[in-house]
Amino acid sequence: MMNTVYTPQELDDKDPLKAKISEFSLPDNTIYLDGNSLGPLPTCAEKRASEVVCNQWGQDLITSWNKHKWISLPQTVGNKIGKLIGANEGQVVCCDSISVNLFKVLSAAIKMHPERKVIATTQDNFPTDIYMVQGLLSLLGDEYSLRFIEEDKIETSLTDDIAVLMLTQVNFRSGKKLDMSGITSLAHEKGILTLWDLAHSAGAFPVALDECNVDFAVGCTYKYLNGGPGAPAFIYVAERHQADYQQPLSGWMGHNAPFDFVPDYVPAANVQQNLCGTPGIIGMSILDASLSIFDDVSLKAIDDKSKKLQAYFVSELQHANLLDLFDVISPAIQERGSQIALAHDDAYAICQAWIEAGVIADFRAPNVLRVGIAPLYLRFEDISNAVRKLKVIMTENVFKEVRFQSKHSVT
Numbered sequence: 001m002m003n004t005v006y007t008p009q010e011l012d013d014k015d016p017l018k019a020k021i022s023e024f025s026l027p028d029n030t031i032y033l034d035g036n037s038l039g040p041l042p043t044c045a046e047k048r049a050s051e052v053v054c055n056q057w058g059q060d061l062i063t064s065w066n067k068h069k070w071i072s073l074p075q076t077v078g079n080k081i082g083k084l085i086g087a088n089e090g091q092v093v094c095c096d097s098i099s100v101n102l103f104k105v106l107s108a109a110i111k112m113h114p115e116r117k118v119i120a121t122t123q124d125n126f127p128t129d130i131y132m133v134q135g136l137l138s139l140l141g142d143e144y145s146l147r148f149i150e151e152d153k154i155e156t157s158l159t160d161d162i163a164v165l166m167l168t169q170v171n172f173r174s175g176k177k178l179d180m181s182g183i184t185s186l187a188h189e190k191g192i193l194t195l196w197d198l199a200h201s202a203g204a205f206p207v208a209l210d211e212c213n214v215d216f217a218v219g220c221t222y223k224y225l226n227g228g229p230g231a232p233a234f235i236y237v238a239e240r241h242q243a244d245y246q247q248p249l250s251g252w253m254g255h256n257a258p259f260d261f262v263p264d265y266v267p268a269a270n271v272q273q274n275l276c277g278t279p280g281i282i283g284m285s286i287l288d289a290s291l292s293i294f295d296d297v298s299l300k301a302i303d304d305k306s307k308k309l310q311a312y313f314v315s316e317l318q319h320a321n322l323l324d325l326f327d328v329i330s331p332a333i334q335e336r337g338s339q340i341a342l343a344h345d346d347a348y349a350i351c352q353a354w355i356e357a358g359v360i361a362d363f364r365a366p367n368v369l370r371v372g373i374a375p376l377y378l379r380f381e382d383i384s385n386a387v388r389k390l391k392v393i394m395t396e397n398v399f400k401e402v403r404f405q406s407k408h409s410v411t
């Protein structure tokens with residue numbers, strides 16, 4: 001076992017990513033195991049926020065759309081995200097939220113397959129993904145339907161009446177990671193278009209959209225990409241589909257000549273068509289700065305460290321005799337993303353007690369304590385300390401105290 005040989009400090013000393021922690025502005029006395037939900041603040045983002053607000057907006061006013069290239073920020077940022085998810089230039093644009101982007105892509109994709117009327121997904125997909133399909137179906141009419149397929153039977157559930165297969169690569173609760181390459185190619189054999197949600201993938205490990213021949217993808221940037229609360233999301237439309245793609249939220253920023261101010265909508269013939277209204281420049285500028293964190297590290301190195309931290313976490317739980325108390329519902333390390341899910345009937349109260357002790361993780365209904373492992377700023381020593389604190393909470397029944405029992409509105 002790793003930690004019978006090395007102390008956590010020794011493991012941190014050997015860590016090739018150890019210097020990255022200094023690029024984040026982290027609070028004292030906090031161990032952050034929730035970067036899979038809201039990434040922390042990069043110091044470069046803090047600087048950029050003040051630059052964009054005080055100088056660009058404050059001093060240069062409307063001239064900034066040209067002077068500071070605000071107008072092309074959705075494409076600039078989109079291409080930077082593209083590099084992190086294996087997409088060549090011109091296929092990713094930054095805009096809106098995952099939910100809105102799903103609506104655009106699903107609407108466009110279903111029209112590309114007029115003879116097929118089924119959108120398929122897993123029941124355990126993130127709820128907003130499912131809700132957006134349900135909303136779209138109410139516009140499409142009765143011949144269209146949503147089909148739930150089982151997460152462990154996707155490969156055998158792909159039938160040729162399915163127009164679009166919408167999957168989230170990493171299950172938000174269990175952390176299970178799907179085989180993007182295999183599933184996409186099986187779907188294509190049945191003529192099915194694929195839409196991948198990269199919410200828990202982008203910035204966590206290497207993703208190869210082009211290589212896997214993915215048709216469409218969406219993702220958010222406030223999780224592993226550290227773009228800030230409500231930072232704008234992204235859309236990927238494979239180049240081969242761009243000519244036939246038409247999404248219905250036909251706002252002026254997706255027009256092929258928005259500043260001609262003509263009365264008829266003509267979509268841009270590229271991924272830019274996904275822009276709808278005026279982009280939120282402040283949030284997108286902060287995201288743009290945050291992405292520079294990834295300039296000098298590879299996703300492979302991030303993934304390698306994540307696996308080491310996860311293995312270390314589990315071995316520390318074992319040494320603390322805590323593994324028997326929880327049901328580890330995440331699959332084996334090679335088959336999961338950068339998080340571990342521990343099921344326990346009192347998961348909510350345990351999470352609250354852990355937060356009070358300075359360890360921030362999160363709870364996902366009905367009974368999951370979700371531990372996010374974001375290697376850019378987590379140290380082995382943090383993992384060791386987090387487990388030590390959990391041990392106290394469990395052995396002294398701290399989580400049973402009344403103040404940990406009532407739920408806040410955001411879990």
Ligand SMILES: *Cc1c(COP(=O)(O)O)cnc(C)c1O
Nearest residue numbers: 097098099126168172197199220
């Ligand atoms: C976090 C997350 C979302 C969030 O969607 P927004 O519209 O950006 O709020 C959507 N899907 C998945 C799978 C997620 O994990």
